[in-house]
Amino acid sequence: MSKPTITSAHPLTHGLLVAAATGIVGLLIVVPLASVFAEAFAEGPAAWWRALAHDPDTRHAIWLSLTVAPLAVAINTVFGVATAWLVSRFRFPGRSLLITLCDVPFSVSPVVAGLALVLIFGRQGLLGPTLESLGWKVIFSWPGLVLATTFVTLPLVVRELIPVMEAIGPEEELAAVSLGASGWQVFTRVTLPNIRWALLHGIVLANARAMGEFGAVYVVSGHIAGATDTMPLRVEKLFQEYRTPASMAVASVLAGLALITLVAKVVIERRLEAEARELEAARSLPDTLDTTPLDTGFSTATKGLTS
Amino acid sequence: MSIHIRGVSKSFGTFKALDNVSLDVPQGTLLALLGPSGSGKTTLLRIIAGLEWPDSGRIEEDGEDITDRHARQREVGFVFQHYALFRHMSVFENIAFGLRVRKAPKQEVEAKVNELLHLVRLDGLGARKPAQLSGGQRQRVALARALAIRPKILLLDEPFGALDAKVRVELRQWLRRLHDEIGMTSVFVTHDQEEAFELADEVVVMNHGRIEQRGTPEEVFEHPATPFVMDFLGxxxxxxxxxxxxxxxxxxxxxxxxxxxxxxxxxxxxxxxxxxxxxxxxxxxxxxxxxxxxxxxxxxxxxxxxxxxxxxxxxxxxxxxxxxxxxxxxxxxxxxxxxxxxxxxxxxxxxxxxxxxxxxxxxxxx
CATH class of the missing domain: 2.40.50.100 (RNA polymerase II/Efflux pump adaptor protein, barrel-sandwich hybrid domain)
Known part of the structure; x- marks a missing residue:
């Protein structure tokens, strides 16, 4: 499908607009990103590797990020699928409120989110003392990091799934039930394959956000090197300590992850568009293809159906 | 298997979809539920299938109360209005679905599906995806999928609604012959009187959640019981x-x-x-x-x-x-x-x- 283009624009206006857009994207995105890599590899790949692998605190930060982010994404995946299913398959009082509340993390500053968690789980908080007496430490510890990361990435999966599940509708699931499938069979064989690309898209976005989260994590972590520092926190700390090459090395890992995410996103979005087209094709019925004769060899075919 | 519906009512909010409906469908009958949209015919069909729960009233099969039985245990074949084929599965896997969730042995599944593919005249198309089929072909896949579980009752919701006129007439005659061969108790929903009269042994005309008239096509056409039936037959x-x-x-x-x-x-x-x-x-x-x-x-x-x-x-x-x-x-x-x-x-x-x-x-x- 060709998109409409404006042909009446003056060549000069046209050229200026293109230059401005390219200039801004280049200046704000391409140049800074390139300079991160340039900085990180300024002293060669060996120095880059040393900065990452030979500093125990940096090693710990990378490991922590690689633990916390998948945990938060896993929680959000379960929550997102369950909520999207609930919201798209049922009408109940408070439904739109629930959808709106899912969006709160988008509009609340991550620092505020972190502070809120401290107010609840901190030593003087609502639940903190009880949890501490049970031997659970949330704030200044990894559970706090997971909670904060889950909070800020909460809308990403559920927001991705609701429109897709609404568009698909419940008919296939009902058909599966009437054919004898259990709830779990319906989910794994019908629902999940239908939403897989949307789900993957949500997971990729949530993972990118989780890996890069700074504000909320900063508040709940206490910023303890070798204990609660994640990669973004480590970048900031190294930078404050005037260890710019080491800082940039960690930053380049984050930037690399972002680039991988970008590629994954583009690939998945293509699949999503293809699926949307397929859904549309499945709803329209090209009857001209139908050339099968219907009226031959009947009685032989029905044997065995008359049980 | 015979179906007995006893005093079934169902409301959606303030809308009364079914109002104390009672209906007997004898074994082997092909029955049409005919009525305008909003008359409650689809709701009744879905209640028989267990896809919708009645607010009051009972459903019986051969005298056995099945009102509280879950859809997956009802042994009912349901053909949805827009077929609801599993988009990501091949035609073969669509038809095999009911057998696979019952953990049927592989050879049995294969034999059964091929037999059904032959029955619905789709031999050799098992590997296609639903999107690669015409409307009439999809309809027949939906039918084969419903028949695969050897249902005791076959329910069809506007089975020909989405097809063009020529395919519709052809498929209608085919379905009638299929019913004569298998002799399964079948109920289908339609708003098209021509379809109901041509296909069904008995026609039930519905309006505002109630049954206006029930009878053979001749009875309903020659002796409309109410002004609504007369008007609706047009x-x-x-x-x-x-x-x-x-x-x-x-x-x-x-x-x-x-x-x-x-x-x-x-x-x-x-x-x-x-x-x-x-x-x-x-x-x-x-x-x-x-x-x-x-x-x-x-x-x-x-x-x-x-x-x-x-x-x-x-x-x-x-x-x-x-x-x-x-x-x-x-x-x-x-x-x-x-x-x-x-x-x-x-x-x-x-x-x-x-x-x-x-x-x-x-x-x-x-």
Whole structure:
């Protein structure tokens, strides 16, 4: 499908607009990103590797990020699928409120989110003392990091799934039930394959956000090197300590992850568009293809159906 | 397997979809639920399938109460309006689904699916995805998928609604033959009376969540029980007349109506089907003759021809009866119409062979 283009624009206006857009994207995105890599590899790949692998605190930060982010994404995946299913398959009082509340993390500053968690789980908080007496430490510890990361990435999966599940509708699931499938069979064989690309898209976005989260994590972590520092926190700390090459090395890992995410996103979005087209094709019925004769060899075919 | 529906009601919010509906479907019947949209026919079908729960009432199969049985245990084959084929599965896997979730052995699944593919004339298309099939082919995959679990009842929701006219007629005849072969108790929902009459052993006409009439296609067509059924079956001339002393009067023509023997006149609706009227060129008018008196004597009505429309084997003559503003349609075989060669403006007499009279609903009578 060709998109409409404006042909009446003056060549000069046209050229200026293109230059401005390219200039801004280049200046704000391409140049800074390139300079991160340039900085990180300024002293060669060996120095880059040393900065990452030979500093125990940096090693710990990378490991922590690689633990916390998948945990938060896993929680959000379960929550997102369950909520999207609930919201798209049922009408109940408070439904739109629930959808709106899912969006709160988008509009609340991550620092505020972190502070809120401290107010609840901190030593003087609502639940903190009880949890501490049970031997659970949330704030200044990894559970706090997971909670904060889950909070800020909460809308990403559920927001991705609701429109897709609404568009698909419940008919296939009902058909599966009437054919004898259990709830779990319906989910794994019908629902999940239908939403897989949307789900993957949500997971990729949530993972990118989780890996890069700074504000909320900063508040709940206490910023303890070798204990609660994640990669973004480590970048900031190294930078404050005037260890710019080491800082940039960690930053380049984050930037690399972002680039991988970008590629994954583009690939998945293509699949999503293809699926949307397929859904549309499945709803329209090209009857001209139908050339099968219907009226031959009947009685032989029905044997065995008359049980 | 026979189905017995006993006093089923269902509301969606304030909308009453089913209002105390009772219905028996004997073993081996092909039954049509016919009605306009919102009449509750699809809701009834889904309640039989267990996809919807009734607010009150019971559902029985062969005398066994299955009201609380979950859809997956009902052994009902359901064909959805838009087929609801599993988009990401091949045709083969779609049909195999019911067997796979029952953990049937692999060879059995393969044999069964191939048999069904043959039955629905889709041999060799097992590897296709639903999106690569035509509407009629998808419909048949949906049917094969429903039949794969050896259901005791087959339910079809507007089975031909989304197909074009030619495929629809072909598939309809095919489904009728299939039903005659398998003899499975089947219920289908439709808003198309032609479809219901051609396909079904029995027709149930529904309106506003209630059953208006139940009977064979002939019974329903020849003896509509209520004005709604008459109207819904469509293609009918409706006039206002009156009844008194066992007779109804339509433009002065008396029609026997023994159900109302009272002497107090009441308004009534008179229904005339276009193909149950005779039309003839009027004899030259006698000078000073009184048209109304003549009509009452001969039982025929003077009218003038407005126009003639030919559509295939049937021609429709539109007339205006004298002293009336309402048009009256008469259907004639095109050959007869050609022989008669009526022209607009010509004088004719119309003689009804059959007239139906309905009094307004009693609740409107003060």
């Amino acid at each position: 293609n009918v001339n409706v006039f206002h007349g009156r009844v008194e002393k066992g007779q109804a009067f339509w433009h002065g023509i008396p029609i026997d109506y023994p159900d109302y023997p009272h002497s107090q006149a009441r308004p009534a609706r008179v229904y005339l089907r276009p193909h149950e009227l005779d039309i003839a060129r009027a004899a030259a008018e006698q000078p000073g003759g009184n048209a109304a008196t003549a009509a009452a004597v001969t039982g025929s009505l003077p009218a003038s021809v407005l126009r003639i429309a030919r559509s295939g084997a049937i021609s429709r003559v539109s007339c205006r009866p004298d002293g009336s503003d309402t048009e009256l349609h008469v259907d004639l075989p095109t050959d007869t119409a050609r022989d008669l060669s009526l022209q607009p403006g010509e004088r004719v007499t119309i003689t009804p062979r059959k007239v139906r009279v309905f009094l307004p609903d009693p609740e409107y009578v003060i």
